[in-house]
Amino acid sequence: MNVKSLLLIIILVVLAGLPSRADQYANLRDTIESCTGCHGENGASLDDEYPILAGQELHYLYVQLKDYKSGLRKNEVMMPVVETLSKKQLLKLAEYFSKKKWPRVQFKGDPKRISNGEKAANSGQCVACHLGSYTGNSRIPRLAGQHAKYLAKTMLEMKTKVRNNAPAISTLISSFNEQDIFDMAEYMGNM
Numbered sequence: 001m002n003v004k005s006l007l008l009i010i011i012l013v014v015l016a017g018l019p020s021r022a023d024q025y026a027n028l029r030d031t032i033e034s035c036t037g038c039h040g041e042n043g044a045s046l047d048d049e050y051p052i053l054a055g056q057e058l059h060y061l062y063v064q065l066k067d068y069k070s071g072l073r074k075n076e077v078m079m080p081v082v083e084t085l086s087k088k089q090l091l092k093l094a095e096y097f098s099k100k101k102w103p104r105v106q107f108k109g110d111p112k113r114i115s116n117g118e119k120a121a122n123s124g125q126c127v128a129c130h131l132g133s134y135t136g137n138s139r140i141p142r143l144a145g146q147h148a149k150y151l152a153k154t155m156l157e158m159k160t161k162v163r164n165n166a167p168a169i170s171t172l173i174s175s176f177n178e179q180d181i182f183d184m185a186e187y188m189g190n191m
Contacts, residue, residue, distance in 0.1 A: 048147035055102030061094035109186035117187025148189030
């Protein structure tokens, strides 16, 4: 065995003994695990009562988590989950879910309701913020492919001011009747 081969073997042995890259989410693993109860594995919720977090916009998720922590957005389940987390941890938690792949829900809505929902969304100029594809950006959430039932619930909460952490959106949503809201949710969930 020559010196170069021996040196290569020594280097490989030393490298193999080094710890692998530390888990950047290690201090949040318990929190992440508790999230799976409602939001599914890696945030890919299968239950249409709970939003899909996987692949959602980073800053949108972060702002929502901060709003739960401050009480600006109220939710009896979410508030205790985030109450002890620092802003840095909230950002890391948002980052964790935003880096996951958006799941294919394959929701198939009623064609008439989808058409009505598209017209209502266009009249509200929803694409101005959520983009034409409804995939959002930065602080604007992705709506395309989100659970229609969850979208309808959220829009109704905004309309009735139960959810009040986005006053401009609440004002816009309050201009729609309930059927428009259900149809818009069906349209966006079908995307």
